[in-house]
Amino acid sequence: MLTTQHFLVVSAALFTLGAVGVVARRNLFVVFMSIELMFNGVNLSFLAFARHFGNLDGHVFAFLVIALAAAEAAIGLAIVILIFKNKESLSVDDFTSLKR
Amino acid sequence: MPEFLFYVLSTVSIVSAFVMITRRNPLPAAFALVVSFLALAGLYAMLSAPLLAVLQILVYAGAIMALVVFVLMLLNVRDQDLPEEPRMLANLAVGLVVAAPLFTLVYSAIRKLPATSLGPELQPGFGGIRAVGLHLFKNFAVPFETVSLLLTVAVVGVVVLAKRRLD
Numbered sequence: 001m002l003t004t005q006h007f008l009v010v011s012a013a014l015f016t017l018g019a020v021g022v023v024a025r026r027n028l029f030v031v032f033m034s035i036e037l038m039f040n041g042v043n044l045s046f047l048a049f050a051r052h053f054g055n056l057d058g059h060v061f062a063f064l065v066i067a068l069a070a071a072e073a074a075i076g077l078a079i080v081i082l083i084f085k086n087k088e089s090l091s092v093d094d095f096t097s098l099k100r
Numbered sequence: 101m102p103e104f105l106f107y108v109l110s111t112v113s114i115v116s117a118f119v120m121i122t123r124r125n126p127l128p129a130a131f132a133l134v135v136s137f138l139a140l141a142g143l144y145a146m147l148s149a150p151l152l153a154v155l156q157i158l159v160y161a162g163a164i165m166a167l168v169v170f171v172l173m174l175l176n177v178r179d180q181d182l183p184e185e186p187r188m189l190a191n192l193a194v195g196l197v198v199a200a201p202l203f204t205l206v207y208s209a210i211r212k213l214p215a216t217s218l219g220p221e222l223q224p225g226f227g228g229i230r231a232v233g234l235h236l237f238k239n240f241a242v243p244f245e246t247v248s249l250l251l252t253v254a255v256v257g258v259v260v261l262a263k264r265r266l267d
Contacts, residue, residue, distance in 0.1 A: 002102055002218055005210050007147065010110040012206040014117055014140075016199045021121035024195035026183040029126035029172065033133050036164065037117055040140055043152075050227075051147045054220040056235040059227055060243075062152050063236065066159050067247045071254035073164045077171045078261040084175055090126075091183030 007048035015041030028090045032076055039069050106146060113139035122192060124182060130168050137161040147218070149227040 014037055021034030043062045050058025080090075087094050116136040123129035137160045145153040175181075185191075225231050236244055 002106055002146075003215050004218060005213055005215065006106060006110075007143065008210045008213075009207060010114065010143065012203055012210065013114050014136075016203045017114070017117045017121060019202070020192060020195035020199050024191040025121060025188065026185050027124070027126060029168065030121060030123070030129050033126075033129060033168065034121060036160070037120065037133065037136070040137065040156075040160070043156075044140060044143060047144055047147045047149045047152060050149070051222075052219045054222055054226070056227070056232055057239075059149055059152055059232045060236050060240050062149075063155065063232070064240075064243060064247055066152075066155055067251065070159060070164060071251050073167055074254050074258050075261075077167060078258040081171060081175065082261055082264075084181075088181060089183065090177065090181055093183070 004048050004052045007044060007051075011041045011044040011048065013041075014038075014044065026091050026093060028080055028092055028095070031092060032073075032080070036069060036073075039065055102146065106143070109139045109142040109146070112136070113143065122189070124185065124188065125179075126177065126182075127169070127172055130165060130172065134161050134165050137165070147227075148222055151227055151229050151232050 018034045018036075018038035018041060021037065022031055025031055025034070043065050046058040046062045046065070048058075050056060050062075083095060083097070084090060113136045116132045116139070120129045120132040120136065123132065137156060141153045141156040141161065144156055223231075
């Protein structure tokens with residue numbers, strides 16, 4: 001029998017993998033996609049709990065998270081393009097231009 | 101049968117997420133992430149969330165990942181542009197070991213939940229466009245408008261960023 005826990009475990013695993021990707025990788029694109037993966041892990045939790053309680057609030061939150069991720073993708077990729085054009089690098093170690 | 105479907109979808113999703121964080125080149129990583137998102141859309145559909153499943157495919161696997169792949173194409177990233185990551189697999193292994201206690205903590209909390217089925221009997225139409233839309237505009241009108249403001253700010257910000265050069 002499927003229970004809510006099954007889905008929550010998958011959600012926790014996806015979030016953990018995303019967190020590991022963010023801290024362990026230097027490639028900017030992979031870091032960016034790991035953040036998207038963490039968003040999706042959280043979304044799965046929202047929907048599992050929405051199903052668990054028979055309440056639609058979780059669906060609305062997941063919808064807002066998707067909209068937020070779209071805005072974040074647009075801004076993040078614009079910054080990536082700008083810095084890649086100036087520094088010819090995709091390493092997060094070169095993204096220190098805010099440091100004085 | 102739902103159990104089988106669940107295990108297939110969750111395995112595909114987790115394995116392709118793992119493939120994504122271990123690729124050196126971002127393009128295969130992006131495609132692995134698309135696979136992961138499609139499997140997740142199946143999981144959403146199993147949770148009686150058809151609208152969110154469709155949005156996941158349209159917006160996430162479609163629009164956002166297409167944007168990522170498009171940017172990768174425009175940048176024409178060659179192998180020498182990729183950051184040197186000589187100890188990438190070791191770093192990832194250490195990261196997984198460090199993150200294991202976090203996962204175990206969350207898992208032990210999840211285990212304490214009562215092991216009931218997925219939830220109560222649902223009304224027909226739960227999670228469909230009509231139900232979610234009515235709920236969104238009746239109870240979450242202000243957050244919804246705030247998100248539209250956020251998207252406008254994001255678009256304006258992207259235009260401003262695209263027009264300038266860093267020194």
